[in-house]
Amino acid sequence: MLFDTIARLVAERTDCDIAAITPESRFEDLGIDSLDTMEVLIKLEGELGHEIELDQKVETVADLMKVIEAQIQE
Numbered sequence: 001m002l003f004d005t006i007a008r009l010v011a012e013r014t015d016c017d018i019a020a021i022t023p024e025s026r027f028e029d030l031g032i033d034s035l036d037t038m039e040v041l042i043k044l045e046g047e048l049g050h051e052i053e054l055d056q057k058v059e060t061v062a063d064l065m066k067v068i069e070a071q072i073q074e
Contacts, residue, residue: 002065005047009040010061023062044068 003023011018014031021030027037041052050072058064 002048002068003061005044006040006061006064009043009047013040021061023060023065025061026059027061027064028059048072 007018007021010016010021010025010027010030010032013036016030032040037054037058041054045052048068050068052068052071054067056067058067
């Protein structure tokens with residue numbers, strides 16, 4: 001579910017094909033810059049109902065998933 005939500009938001013932000021997004025996809029390769037990352041995080045927070053603290057660099061969708069999962073479990 002988390003992957004699907006992230007993939008959908010990234011696809012909406014970049015107009016790329018959602019089927020092309022995998023956990024190993026690098027945000028840079030998808031055309032996501034730091035501003036885009038913040039926009040995606042804000043939307044994720046709204047959908048998940050949980051504040052996300054991005055205190056480390058995330059390069060892939062899987063990296064972001066790990067950060068979010070760790071914070072939700074705290």
